[in-house]
Amino acid sequence: xxxxxxxxxxxxxxxxxxxxxxxxxxxxxxxxxxxxxxxxxxxxxxxxxxxxxxxxxxxxxxxxxxxxxxxxxxxxxxxxxxxxxxxxxxxxxxxxxxxxxxxxxxxxxxxxxxxxxxxxxxxxxxxxxxxxxxxxxxxxxxxxxxxxxxxxxxxxxxxxxxxxxxxxxxxxxxxxxxxxxxxxxxxxxxxxxxxxxxxxxxxxxxxxxxxxxxxxxxxxxxxxxxxxxxxxxxxxxxxxxxxxxxxxxxxxxxxxxxxxxxxxxxxxxxxxxxxxxxxxxxxxxxxxxxx
Numbered sequence: 174x175x176x177x178x179x180x181x182x183x184x185x186x187x188x189x190x191x192x193x194x195x196x197x198x199x200x201x202x203x204x205x206x207x208x209x210x211x212x213x214x215x216x217x218x219x220x221x222x223x224x225x226x227x228x229x230x231x232x233x234x235x236x237x238x239x240x241x242x243x244x245x246x247x248x249x250x251x252x253x254x255x256x257x258x259x260x261x262x263x264x265x266x267x268x269x270x271x272x273x274x275x276x277x278x279x280x281x282x283x284x285x286x287x288x289x290x291x292x293x294x295x296x297x298x299x300x301x302x303x304x305x306x307x308x309x310x311x312x313x314x315x316x317x318x319x320x321x322x323x324x325x326x327x328x329x330x331x332x333x334x335x336x337x338x339x340x341x342x343x344x345x346x347x348x349x350x351x352x353x354x355x356x357x358x359x360x361x362x363x364x365x366x367x368x369x370x371x372x373x374x375x376x377x378x379x380x381x382x383x384x385x386x387x388x389x390x391x392x393x394x395x396x397x398x399x400x401x402x403x404x405x406x407x408x409x410x411x412x413x414x415x416x417x418x419x420x421x422x423x424x425x426x427x428x429x430x431x432x433x434x435x436x437x438x439x440x441x442x443x444x445x446x447x448x449x450x451x452x453x454x455x456x457x458x459x460x461x462x463x464x
Contacts, residue, residue, distance in 0.1 A: 174234070174321070175232055175234050176445075177231070177232050178191055178195050178233060179228075179229070180226065185225065185227065187221075187225070188219075188222075188223065188225065189221065191231055196324065196444060201320050201321060201324055204320075205234075205235055205236060208234070210234065211236070213234075214229055214231060215229075235320065237296035237319075238297045240287070241298075241299055244283060244284060244299075245284060246284060246287040247281075247284035248288050249288070251263050251286065251289055254313065254452050254453075254454065255450070255452055258318065259317070259318055259319070259321075260316065260318065261300070261315075262315055262316070263316065265282055265310075265311060265312060265313075265436075266311055267309045267311040267431050268309060270308045271305045271306055271308070272305065282314065282316075283300055287299075297318055300317070301317040301323040301326075302315075303316065303326040303335070304337060306436055307432070307434075309431035310432060310436065311434075312454045313436045313437070313438065313453070315441075329441055333397070334441055336395075336440045336441065337436060337438070337439055338437050339393070339395075339396070339434060339437055340391065340460065341392050341394055341408070342389050342390070342391050342392075343408045344413050344414055344427075345388070345389070346385060347380075347392065350381065350382045351382070352379070354378040354410075357370060358374060358376040358400040358407075359374065365420070367401055367402045369406060369407075375398060376398045376400045376403050377396075377398050378395075378396060378407045379394070379396075380395070381393045384463065389463060391463045391464075404434060405418055405421050405432060405434065406421065409422060415434055416429045417429035417430055428459070429459050431459075433460055435456055435460055438452065438453050439451070439452050
């Protein structure tokens with residue numbers, strides 16, 4: 174993969190300085206530096222010690238991420254919402270695990286993306302799931318197709334510039350049309366479950382009521398932090414666990430057999446194009462009765 178980096182300053186810059194200013198991590202720079210013929214100006218290969226003059230453009234050939242033999246490709250289909258050379262955005266169904274683990278190493282979202290990339294003849298074959306969802310949460314997932322995109326996405330996450338909205342159906346009747354939940358979330362021993370605890374990490378969840386039903390409320394949710402199970406834990410703490418969420422005490426008799434949580438929207442400013450990208454996934458069939 175080749176990317177161009179113009180020197181838009183008024184002074185000569187080292188290759189490393191120019192790439193650092195462009196958001197390239199030191200780790201990726203070092204890996205690229207070790208490969209041969211990685212840097213060029215005007216189609217002429219240069220040494221990494223050469224200065225890039227004002228107005229010059231550095232072309233960088235980043236080394237590919239080769240296939241991990243422990244992650245087999247899967248031929249199962251993907252619901253693709255968007256794709257270019259840097260990003261893949263998919264609508265993940267409930268029940269599909271995001272990344273390989275002890276219980277499933279052959280047909281997770283990563284396996285399916287790898288199969289998709291392999292079928293395209295891609296050389297970067299280690300997809301990185303940026304906005305990972307729980308197995309039984311559906312909706313928009315952002316996947317970085319190479320290491321530079323991964324680094325940029327990590328910076329967006331750290332700066333809270335990846336904007337995610339969810340739809341959830343919670344049990345009971347929420348009186349407030351709008352609310353912000355601020356309770357720290359931490360582990361429960363070595364269990365998978367989390368809980369509100371003073372020793373936990375700060376967590377903030379904002380919600381707006383979309384529709385009230387006799388025994389449930391559908392809410393639009395904006396995450397301001399990204400703690401594990403944050404939405405599920407916060408609403409359970411309020412006494413309104415998500416429908417179908419057995420782990421946090423949600424009712425299982427209202428037509429939804431998994432936590433009623435759907436990643437509806439993802440938006441961010443693309444570091445490659447400087448354009449705002451926004452993606453939406455419609456409510457899945459099991460949540461449509463609460464539309």
